[in-house]
Amino acid sequence: MAEILAGLSAVLAWPVLGFLAIGVCLGAVFGALPGLTATMGVALLTPLTFWVSPEQGLAMLLGIYCGTIPSGGIPAILINVPGTPASIAASWDGYALTRKGQAGLALGINALASTTGQLTSIAFLAFLAFPIASFALRFGPAEYFGLTLLGVSLMAGVSGGHVLKGVLAGTLGLALALVGLDPMTAYPRYTFGMSEFLDGISFVPVMIGLFGLGEVLVQISDRQSAQVSAAAAIGRVLPRIADAKRMARATFSGAAVGTMVGAIPAAGGDIGAVIAWEQARRTSSDGDSFGKGSLSGLAASCSACNAAIGGGMTTMLTLGIPGDAVSAILIGALLIHGIQPGPLLFANNQAFVFSIVFLMIFASLLIMVIGILGAKPLAKVLSIPAPWLWAGIIVFGTVGAYALNNAVTDVWAMYAAGVAGFLFRKTQIPLGPLVLGLILGPLMESNLRRALILSRGDWWAMLTRPILLVFLAATLLSLLWPLVRARRGRAKRSQDTIPDA
């Protein structure tokens, strides 16, 4: 108890809260601009924390981290351009709600579900840190392969009724992920002698192109601005009590999924959000509405991608293992301040751990307030004349893609993906599976091959691992579920809409 109070008193100081507020606001800006990521924000501002106390420095960095992911959902909802990779699933239902004139409600749900996800994962961090971390540590290459295989099997589920085209788009994503050096032998594949392709195709420019530029080109071609028509009806921001009750299950199950996936190193909120969305769709009595403006679908994805923050922090603080790039930078920042993450941190400096917990709680609450109060003003972006909005998306997308690596090839990739996104939408090919394949492809290949090296090439030996068996069973269920639903006569093919179109 004394440690909890010490942690709280260290945080309840104006300089600390001030740095936290600055961090959250900066994170909101970074998240809302496609191409700028939480990693970039934390990395850029880490040097500024060298001259302040550990609590103040960490307050700003955690503020950025906790602010970026929820605000990444804002452009996903308003203009169908995910601000961060974690927000891809949020665009499926969020943008559909905007097109229905419910942008305010979508932004409100984004704020509420994001905070719920973050707070749930922080509770896991505070009370179940070690069991979660030790579970995550049992993941070897075989288990990672199982997880990614499960992710890939969700392609059919996120195809919105166009299963064949969705799975084909997913295989195209997997094929694009082959570009670059072979993960095991460093043999160059499909680089065509260009050094720019050795690192592979970065999925952030592809994501900006597919969802951002592609959407702009579709709207230009249709010349019917969904934004303008929706602007007149931003709608209410906070959900009704009955809606909140209906969303509660999806929100909390999304938070649990996001926390567990986030705790697994290298599996972040992007994967967690897709898994949570698909899981919520399967278990919902109203699964057919997912991808067409389902409140539960939006809540599940927003909750999960934010819960991954707490999951990642759990692994980082308890074991000293970075779950993602942001955690790796945070470890560096902590080390500079003389704090070594790991089991000893919990034994020797519990007050500091609770400081982190309280900082994350305050950051979550602050971003929720910003999200709710800012929903109506933010939704006003929809009243901007459509061509002006298109110009903004194009220039911010272009510069955002370039800013990732200061590489023009990323802008070429974005433009190519934009044209592809336009053609895909016109031919009703879902985009979500393509991004899923691009993200999961490298992880799946490298982990399968590592697992086979460890088992000396024996495929059957891999099947002795219980966690892998659970994932394989879940994958099988995921693939068979649509057939079961079809047989029961409950599946209805949706011909008119797809999640990301």
Added chain:
Amino acid sequence: MRHADTICGALLAALGCALIVSGAAFPAAAGGLPGAGFFPQAIGTLMAVLASALLLRGLRGRSEGPFSIGNMREVAVTAALLMAYLLLWGSGWFVVRTAVFLAIMLSLLGQRWIPAFGYASALAVLVYLAFDVGLNVTLE
């Protein structure tokens, strides 16, 4: 839509076959382990099978809905402008270049020239300040 499915199916089937063939040329691994060509061949096979199904569906005329390319002229002009903008990337004068590109695009999309140029200039300056000055991303 029928033609779209047929063309998509044919292109992707060809891509799948290309992956299978090219994967066979990658070095194999020792000890029965999958080499650099294993995944390209596996993905290529899956793609070829699925794309063939789409191709057949297209040829049989089982369309999934109406398909319209829409206002193709404006899309083509925007794409051409984007291409020109990208080809001039790194030639300096980011603010001027971006403002002119956006203003031309907006005017071609039916916006009045003077407000379009004002908005384009403001946007270019904002992006320059945010990225080049604020985040140290070299845009010039």
